[in-house]
Amino acid sequence: MTFPLYCAEPARRDTARHLAERFGLEPVRQRPEAGYWLELGPERLELVTTGRHGAVYAEFVEGAARHRREQGGGRGQPVAKAIGLKGARVLPRVVDATAGLGGDSFVLASLGCTVILLERSPVAAALLYDALERARVHPDTVEIAARMTLVHDDAIRWLAETATRPAAERPEVVFVDPMFPDTDKKSAAAKKGMQAFQQVIGDDLDSAALLACALEAATVRVVVKRPLRGPAIEGVRPSAVLEGKSTRFDLYVIRALRPAGAADAP
Numbered sequence: 001m002t003f004p005l006y007c008a009e010p011a012r013r014d015t016a017r018h019l020a021e022r023f024g025l026e027p028v029r030q031r032p033e034a035g036y037w038l039e040l041g042p043e044r045l046e047l048v049t050t051g052r053h054g055a056v057y058a059e060f061v062e063g064a065a066r067h068r069r070e071q072g073g074g075r076g077q078p079v080a081k082a083i084g085l086k087g088a089r090v091l092p093r094v095v096d097a098t099a100g101l102g103g104d105s106f107v108l109a110s111l112g113c114t115v116i117l118l119e120r121s122p123v124a125a126a127l128l129y130d131a132l133e134r135a136r137v138h139p140d141t142v143e144i145a146a147r148m149t150l151v152h153d154d155a156i157r158w159l160a161e162t163a164t165r166p167a168a169e170r171p172e173v174v175f176v177d178p179m180f181p182d183t184d185k186k187s188a189a190a191k192k193g194m195q196a197f198q199q200v201i202g203d204d205l206d207s208a209a210l211l212a213c214a215l216e217a218a219t220v221r222v223v224v225k226r227p228l229r230g231p232a233i234e235g236v237r238p239s240a241v242l243e244g245k246s247t248r249f250d251l252y253v254i255r256a257l258r259p260a261g262a263a264d265a266p
């Protein structure tokens with residue numbers, strides 16, 4: 001079933017057509033009267049619905065993203081430690097297998113990592129694409145956005161294919177943050193007005209298969225982000241756990257990143 005895209009700004013009809021073709025959305029001439037739809041306005045693309053929820057969009061320039069850029073915890077923050085940045089000499093190539101609205105990818109790209117953002121939902125991928133386009137033309141974010149590449153694909157397929165390549169062509173780190181069918185993340189996200197996103201995307205019921213492919217593709221480690229008290233992904237046990245205030249990172253270490261000051265291999 002395709003997802004509706006309504007263009008509310010006549011001057012942006014070409015962009016709407018491009019988005020519809022690229023992400024398999026269904027252009028509609030009238031604003032829908034019920035359900036969820038994507039709406040392209042003069043500023044940005046939003047996921048909207050009638051009534052209950054506020055609009056949802058991805059954002060790398062203003063708001064929380066600006067705050068993170070200006071006040072973020074650098075390499076000392078939990079996500080940076082989790083992917084192994086503390087003390088690392090070479091910044092890893094990261095694949096964010098569950099990009100969503102790109103919040104985690106943006107933090108990692110802000111810290112200097114190159115990030116491939118995999119997203120299978122056409123709705124989330126379109127929202128990400130729009131936010132990246134805006135970030136690419138803003139002076140504060142142009143360099144960060146240049147390190148972020150969006151791929152609209154299923155990560156299980158993409159990682160399985162990548163795992164067959166030589167190590168030099170594979171990512172050092174794969175980051176995974178699925179939508180679990182539990183309540184922790186739902187209540188946390190609900191607070192942020194993200195119910196619409198969850199309703200549209202649904203739960204990710206194939207996380208075990210995703211973790212297995214991530215472990216085959218990564219050369220250094222796989223990091224799974226979880227609510228503090230949420231269950232680990234079934235299957236392989238994490239080799240280490242890093243706890244934050246409300247979030248936990250389960251680490252599946254394959255090998256260590258080269259530490260700062262280490263000599264290059266001969």
Ligand SMILES: C[S@@+](CC[C@H](N)C(=O)[O-])C[C@H]1O[C@@H](n2cnc3c(N)ncnc32)[C@H](O)[C@@H]1O
Pocket residue numbers: 097098099100101102103104105118119120121124153154155156177178179201204210
């Ligand atoms: C909880 S959200 C991720 C939030 C993200 N970390 C952020 O900072 O915005 C999970 C996302 O992963 C996507 N996803 C789940 N499994 C996937 C897969 N196998 N391939 C690609 N995307 C996947 C879902 O569509 C959803 O958008």
